[in-house]
Amino acid sequence: MATVRQKLVLVGNGMAGINTIEHILKLAPERYEITVFGSEPHPNYNRIMLSYVLEGSKTKNEIILNDWDWYNANGITLYTNTTVTHIDTAERTVHADNGLAVAYDRLIIATGSNPIILPVPGHELPGVAGFRDLADCDTMLETAQRYRKAAVIGGGLLGLEAAKGLLNLGMEVTVIHLMADLMERQLDPIAAAMLKAELERQGLAFLMEKQTAEIYGSERVQGVRFKDGSELDTDFIVMAAGIRPNIGLAERSGIAVKRGIIVDDLMRTSAADVYAVGECVEHRNVCYGLVAPLFEQAAILAKQLCGVETKSYEGTSLSTKLKISGVDVFSTGEFLDSPELTVIRKQDDWKKIYKKLLLRGNKIVGGVLYGDVADSSRMQQWVREGAEMTEGLYTEFMGQSGETMSAADRVAQMADEEIVCGCMGISKGSIVDAIKQHGLTSVDEVKTCTGAGRSCGGCKPTVANILQHVLGDQYTGAGASKAGICDCTALGRDEVVNEIKRLHLTTIKEVMNVLGWNNPEGCSKCRPALNYYLGMLWPEEHEDEKESRFVNERMNANIQKDGTYTVVPRMYGGVTTPQELKRIAEVAVKYDVKMVKVTGGQRLDLIGVGKEDLPAVWQDLDMPSGYAYAKSLRTVKTCVGSQFCRFGTQDSIAMGIRLEKTFERLDMPAKLKMAVNGCPRNCAESCTKDIGIVGNDGGWELYVGGNGGIKPRIADLLCRVKTDDELVEIAGAFLQHYRETAKYLERTSDWLERVGLDSIKQQVVDDLDNRSALNGRIQAALADVEEPWSSAIAETVTRKQLYEDIKI
Numbered sequence: 001m002a003t004v005r006q007k008l009v010l011v012g013n014g015m016a017g018i019n020t021i022e023h024i025l026k027l028a029p030e031r032y033e034i035t036v037f038g039s040e041p042h043p044n045y046n047r048i049m050l051s052y053v054l055e056g057s058k059t060k061n062e063i064i065l066n067d068w069d070w071y072n073a074n075g076i077t078l079y080t081n082t083t084v085t086h087i088d089t090a091e092r093t094v095h096a097d098n099g100l101a102v103a104y105d106r107l108i109i110a111t112g113s114n115p116i117i118l119p120v121p122g123h124e125l126p127g128v129a130g131f132r133d134l135a136d137c138d139t140m141l142e143t144a145q146r147y148r149k150a151a152v153i154g155g156g157l158l159g160l161e162a163a164k165g166l167l168n169l170g171m172e173v174t175v176i177h178l179m180a181d182l183m184e185r186q187l188d189p190i191a192a193a194m195l196k197a198e199l200e201r202q203g204l205a206f207l208m209e210k211q212t213a214e215i216y217g218s219e220r221v222q223g224v225r226f227k228d229g230s231e232l233d234t235d236f237i238v239m240a241a242g243i244r245p246n247i248g249l250a251e252r253s254g255i256a257v258k259r260g261i262i263v264d265d266l267m268r269t270s271a272a273d274v275y276a277v278g279e280c281v282e283h284r285n286v287c288y289g290l291v292a293p294l295f296e297q298a299a300i301l302a303k304q305l306c307g308v309e310t311k312s313y314e315g316t317s318l319s320t321k322l323k324i325s326g327v328d329v330f331s332t333g334e335f336l337d338s339p340e341l342t343v344i345r346k347q348d349d350w351k352k353i354y355k356k357l358l359l360r361g362n363k364i365v366g367g368v369l370y371g372d373v374a375d376s377s378r379m380q381q382w383v384r385e386g387a388e389m390t391e392g393l394y395t396e397f398m399g400q401s402g403e404t405m406s407a408a409d410r411v412a413q414m415a416d417e418e419i420v421c422g423c424m425g426i427s428k429g430s431i432v433d434a435i436k437q438h439g440l441t442s443v444d445e446v447k448t449c450t451g452a453g454r455s456c457g458g459c460k461p462t463v464a465n466i467l468q469h470v471l472g473d474q475y476t477g478a479g480a481s482k483a484g485i486c487d488c489t490a491l492g493r494d495e496v497v498n499e500i501k502r503l504h505l506t507t508i509k510e511v512m513n514v515l516g517w518n519n520p521e522g523c524s525k526c527r528p529a530l531n532y533y534l535g536m537l538w539p540e541e542h543e544d545e546k547e548s549r550f551v552n553e554r555m556n557a558n559i560q561k562d563g564t565y566t567v568v569p570r571m572y573g574g575v576t577t578p579q580e581l582k583r584i585a586e587v588a589v590k591y592d593v594k595m596v597k598v599t600g601g602q603r604l605d606l607i608g609v610g611k612e613d614l615p616a617v618w619q620d621l622d623m624p625s626g627y628a629y630a631k632s633l634r635t636v637k638t639c640v641g642s643q644f645c646r647f648g649t650q651d652s653i654a655m656g657i658r659l660e661k662t663f664e665r666l667d668m669p670a671k672l673k674m675a676v677n678g679c680p681r682n683c684a685e686s687c688t689k690d691i692g693i694v695g696n697d698g699g700w701e702l703y704v705g706g707n708g709g710i711k712p713r714i715a716d717l718l719c720r721v722k723t724d725d726e727l728v729e730i731a732g733a734f735l736q737h738y739r740e741t742a743k744y745l746e747r748t749s750d751w752l753e754r755v756g757l758d759s760i761k762q763q764v765v766d767d768l769d770n771r772s773a774l775n776g777r778i779q780a781a782l783a784d785v786e787e788p789w790s791s792a793i794a795e796t797v798t799r800k801q802l803y804e805d806i807k808i
């Protein structure tokens with residue numbers, strides 16, 4: 001006979017409540033009939049990631065933790081948009097705002113917190129918002145489209161993340177803070193000042209030590225007036241001045257509360273069979289506002305509800321990381337100097353690195369890191385264990401350890417019990433065991449299996465380093481080859497590109513900082529690769545970092561073994577004119593070039609030009625760059641075609657010129673060559689080109705992935721098309737798909753072998769929506785390219801620095 005399930009009701013469909021249910025489903029899936037109430041209209045989502053939704057690096061769908069199917073699959077009855085208004089603890093029933101009444105045997109209250117809205121005059125005006133849920137996020141996204149100026153009240157974690165998000169959305173943002181230092185609850189004045197300077201550099205403005213007296217405006221917010229009489233004009237205000245546990249329901253229902261709902265060490269409230277978990281609780285006089293303690297509470301509560309023996313909850317020592325790209329700040333335990341504490345400090349204002357440890361007696365009780373947070377998990381561990389300072393630990397912290405030790409060495413040295421994922425409380429040992437036991441090979445697999453990385457995502461670089469440490473050469477990073485990235489990181493190409501997208505990283509420095517590069521300067525392998533990936537992902541925003549390009553690309557010419565350069569002007573489709581030829585000849589004579597050579601791609605190459613002459617040569621030639629030095633479209637070779645050839649069925653010259661003019665100047669993962677032939681006799685040798693085109697009676701054939709280099713490869717037929725426009729459209733989609741998915745320096749021939757011709761066909765030929773989206777993206781990127789020779793001529797500083805070796 002089937003046992004009758006007990007009724008478990010959860011009020012609050014948020015992170016702590018649902019985490020408790022997830023544990024229960026693992027421990028005793030048959031034990032409860034579960035009902036969940038949530039005021040919001042969504043299934044359970046990752047509130048932490050709201051900061052990323054705001055800054056645009058995550059969509060709303062991407063932050064859903066458990067979708068509607070999850071509730072169905074686990075037999076959970078979910079009432080969204082439904083607020084529980086009263087708990088009848090005598091009748092053991094909850095009552096909701098829509099009249100629904102549901103009985104319980106056990107009840108969990110997980111109602112979270114509410115943002116503190118300062119009760120100053122004007123706080124109810126339209127244009128004042130909190131930042132707590134998806135609805136707030138929508139308000140902020142809409143506001144940014146219509147208004148220009150924003151003010152954020154509160155310079156804590158939430159305020160700074162909100163401010164950076166609004167800045168990314170194009171608003172002018174001022175952070176108003178009550179105190180003299182930002183994040184004064186987590187940072188000491190030195191770290192706070194470094195943080196402020198970096199955020200100012202990123203574009204935020206600050207008003208410190210300002211107390212809001214009034215918000216003014218007639219129809220909606222127009223500005224803020226401060227106690228000192230000064231004012232700030234603004235169109236929008238976000239209140240991020242702290243949170244207050246959401247205790248109204250418990251209080252109304254006669255359950256004991258102070259600041260939060262009072263719970264004991266087993267998360268029991270004052271009412272029988274009623275438990276509370278998350279931000280709404282007060283445990284040993286402490287209310288928490290970060291997920292790590294809430295998940296710890298959830299695990300203990302779940303065990304207790306499933307009759308599994310559990311330790312009691314004794315409180316959590318907190319540590320924090322700010323989720324703003326390009327800013328690495330970490331703080332754990334105590335963080336302010338005081339006479340009874342011993343301070344160990346290291347400050348480097350040039351590299352912008354700050355490290356501090358605090359000792360009470362000889363015991364480590366807290367610390368702060370800025371700029372390099374590689375030591376964060378060790379520091380957290382020392383504080384959690386109350387470790388005694390020793391000569392060894394001192395050298396580890398102050399010596400070369402954190403900065404110069406490779407990532408692999410660092411994870412190798414981590415103790416098994418050291419916590420890697422602070423949010424979910426997962427140690428290095430459990431990740432290593434999971435990798436070995438379940439044969440895990442990627443960060444995502446580790447996340448699914450252990451939960452590490454599921455919350456803020458900040459531990460992913462360390463998880464990748466552990467995978468590298470355990471698997472050695474077998475670790476390739478997200479299933480894709482690591483080529484294109486180097487020993488500076490254990491992350492693979494796909495992981496790096498995904499994180500750049502997810503976190504909206506826009507500079508090489510940011511990528512290295514945020515993704516925990518073990519060499520903070522990077523190397524000659526990763527810098528050009530990152531410069532390419534950033535430019536490919538953010539064509540409008542990314543500022544090309546010339547110093548990260550290979551020398552030929554930096555100089556816009558190919559260096560030769562004698563130190564001189566070659567100059568190859570653009571000749572679209574290999575066609576030139578007598579006037580151009582005359583100019584080329586005159587330049588060759590004037591600058592005494594060593595040789596004029598016809599290249600394999602039908603261009604003219606002036607070999608042996610001195611570095612200092614390059615700008616003048618380009619100026620005299622008055623022709624665009626032929627990009628013979630670049631990871632970009634080099635040449636489109638053409639045959640004579642139907643304009644003149646007896647056999648020609650298609651105008652290969654016109655098509656070659658059109659393709660070259662359409663796709664020139666765009667950065668590619670590697671050099672790229674094309675050819676166009678007027679008939680299958682193939683005089684321009686399409687079969688060894690990245691894109692080779694062959695005319696036939698009914699239209700064109702498009703071949704891809706050919707190569708005539710060290711590893712020759714004959715191109716594959718991608719498709720046949722009837723019109724010129726369709727040919728250009730498919731070529732564009734192909735190029736963009738290659739740009740987005742290839743590893744840096746991977747030629748189309750290798751890329752095609754890796755991803756497969758069928759998959760490429762599907763993406764760029766068959767799926768018409770995708771084809772058009774790819775074309776949209778390549779057009780957007782093409783709109784941003786510029787002619788490099790004329791830019792170099794026009795920019796006096798570049799010209800002097802690069803070509804005349806004059807320091808400016």
Ligand SMILES: Cc1cc2nc3c(=O)[nH]c(=O)nc-3n(C[C@H](O)[C@H](O)[C@H](O)COP(=O)(O)OP(=O)(O)OC[C@H]3O[C@@H](n4cnc5c(N)ncnc54)[C@H](O)[C@@H]3O)c2cc1C
Pocket residue numbers: 011012013014015016017037038039040047048049050051082083084085110111112113131132133158246249277278279280288289290291292294321323423456
């Ligand atoms: C933008 C942002 C960024 C953050 N970033 C981080 C971070 O990087 N790291 C970190 O550790 N923490 C972060 N936090 C804090 C973290 O999100 C919270 O600590 C966590 O979500 C709290 O979980 P909870 O379940 O207690 O509350 P919540 O997740 O708020 O869930 C409570 C739910 O209960 C619902 N509810 C309330 N009353 C009722 C009722 N009477 N009936 C029905 N439903 C009700 C609410 O609508 C809400 O959906 C961030 C918070 C925000 C807002």
Ligand SMILES: NC(=O)c1ccc[n+]([C@@H]2O[C@H](COP(=O)([O-])OP(=O)(O)OC[C@H]3O[C@@H](n4cnc5c(N)ncnc54)[C@H](OP(=O)(O)O)[C@@H]3O)[C@@H](O)[C@H]2O)c1
Pocket residue numbers: 118153154155156157158159161176177178179183184185210211212240241242243288289290320321322323
């Ligand atoms: N990365 C993360 O971990 C992260 C990110 C976002 C949110 N969160 C969590 O979400 C919760 C809410 O964050 P929060 O930043 O709002 O809380 P918070 O950490 O309490 O910070 C609020 C800040 O606003 C200041 N403030 C208060 N009144 C003000 C006023 N009138 N004018 C100007 N400033 C004022 C506070 O100063 P006083 O100290 O003087 O009160 C405090 O520094 C917290 O629990 C936080 O931990 C975490």
Ligand code: SF4
Pocket residue numbers: 639640641642645646647648649652677678679680681682683684
């Ligand atoms: S490929 Fe055909 S059209 Fe082109 S030159 Fe050769 S024979 Fe003529």
Ligand code: FES
Pocket residue numbers: 420421422423424452453454455456457458459460
């Ligand atoms: S540290 Fe936040 S998810 Fe791991």
